[in-house]
Every structure is written in structure tokens, then in C-alpha cells.
Amino acid sequence: MSADHKNDEGLHGVMAEFGDEAALIAGIEQAKRDGFTDMEAYTPVPSHDVIHALGVKNRFSMVVFCGGLAGACSGFLLQYVVSVLVYPVNIGGRPYNSWPAFIVIVFECTILFAALSAVIGMLFLNGLPQPYHPVFNVPQFLRASQDRFFLVVHATDPKFDPRSTMERLQASAPLSVAEVAN
Numbered sequence: 001m002s003a004d005h006k007n008d009e010g011l012h013g014v015m016a017e018f019g020d021e022a023a024l025i026a027g028i029e030q031a032k033r034d035g036f037t038d039m040e041a042y043t044p045v046p047s048h049d050v051i052h053a054l055g056v057k058n059r060f061s062m063v064v065f066c067g068g069l070a071g072a073c074s075g076f077l078l079q080y081v082v083s084v085l086v087y088p089v090n091i092g093g094r095p096y097n098s099w100p101a102f103i104v105i106v107f108e109c110t111i112l113f114a115a116l117s118a119v120i121g122m123l124f125l126n127g128l129p130q131p132y133h134p135v136f137n138v139p140q141f142l143r144a145s146q147d148r149f150f151l152v153v154h155a156t157d158p159k160f161d162p163r164s165t166m167e168r169l170q171a172s173a174p175l176s177v178a179e180v181a182n
Contacts, residue, residue: 010182012134013154014165015141016174021047024149027172028053031153034168038157042135042150050149060121067117068110075109076102138178152180 018024024041028050031039041050051058076099083089084096123129135141135152144150151174153165162179169177 011155011162012180012182013152013157013160014162014169015135015138015150015152015178015180016169016172017140017176017178018149018151018174019147021050021149023173024151025049025053027151027169027174030172031151031169035159036153036157036165036168038154038160040152040154042141042144042152044145044147044149060118060125063121063125064114064118067121068114070117071109071111071113072106074113075106078109079105134180134182137181140176140178148175 016027018027021043024043028039028041039054041054043050079102080097083098083102088096090096135144135150140148141150151169153160153169155162157165159165166177166179
């Protein structure tokens with residue numbers, strides 16, 4: 001099936017509903033064995049086991065680290081440029097680049113940039129703000145924040161075919177399977 005044909009159908013993917021976390025993880029593993037790679041899970045509570053089963057890589061810590069590193073470098077560079085290059089003042093024979101005096105500002109800039117990158121990174125990595133998502137079109141999804149677990153195989157998956165994907169997800173014994181319209 002070509003990518004153009006997928007877009008003509010207006011499908012976001014196929015969703016399977018499960019009653020508990022263990023069934024969802026079994027469904028994810030079955031979908032992986034069937035060759036699906038572009039999947040997403042929705043759970044009422046955070047679950048490290050589901051994240052591990054999906055194989056999601058957490059890039060958030062790297063975003064915060066890079067933000068903190070950029071803050072430390074910019075704080076030091078700001079003080080270095082001002083104290084050494086722009087306005088050098090010799091006080092008591094100390095060197096212009098007196099790094100111990102720079103530590104407080106470097107620390108504060110590290111914290112500021114790391115916090116800002118954490119907020120911006122969280123919004124970006126979570127795809128927020130997103131007031132509408134195609135999974136909201138499926139009536140069963142109302143229980144996603146209460147007691148149901150959902151697995152969506154996206155239409156962008158190379159192995160995606162609406163009929164065969166529904167049949168393969170049915171093999172993992174979900175409570176229901178539905179197409180997700182865009």
C-alpha cells in the first residue's frame with residue numbers, strides 16, 4: 001500500500017483496547033512480533049514496563065543536560081568577556097580571569113538554563129500544546145484516563161494495512177479494536 005493511498009483513507013491508525021497493563025504489554029509484544037514499529041500506548045497511570053515494551057528512548061535528560069551546559073558556558077563567557085576583554089580592572093593584583101569569582105553566576109545560569117530547557121523540552125517532546133488528537137474520535141478512548149489501556153498502530157507504519165492490522169491486533173485478545181480516523 002502506498003503512502004498516498006494511506007493519506008486518502010484519512011486513517012490515523014488502528015486502536016486496540018485492553019483491560020489491564022499485562023494485556024497491553026502482551027499486545028505490544030505481539031505487534032512487535034508481527035513487524036509493527038510505529039506504535040503508541042495510552043495508559044491511565046505512568047508505566048515503566050509499557051515504555052520499556054515499546055522501546056521508547058528517553059531523551060529528556062539529555063535535553064536538560066545540554067541546557068545546563070549551555071547555561072554554564074554562557075554564564076562563564078559573559079563574565080569572561082566583561083572582566084577580561086571589555087572592562088578589565090586590576091584589583092589587588094589579581095588576574096583578570098579570576099574564575100573562582102565567576103562560580104556563583106555560572107551556577108545560577110546553569111540552573112536557569114536547565115530549568116528553562118526542561119520546561120520547553122517537556123512541552124516539545126510531549127507534542128504539547130495539542131488540543132485535538134485523532135484518538136479522541138474513538139468513543140472507547142474516554143476511559144483511557146480511568147481504567148483502560150490502549151495501543152495504537154499508526155498508519156505511517158511500513159507494515160500498516162487497515163484490514164490486516166485489525167486482524168493482527170485481534171489476535172492479541174483485546175477488549176475491542178477500532179479504526180482511528182484523522
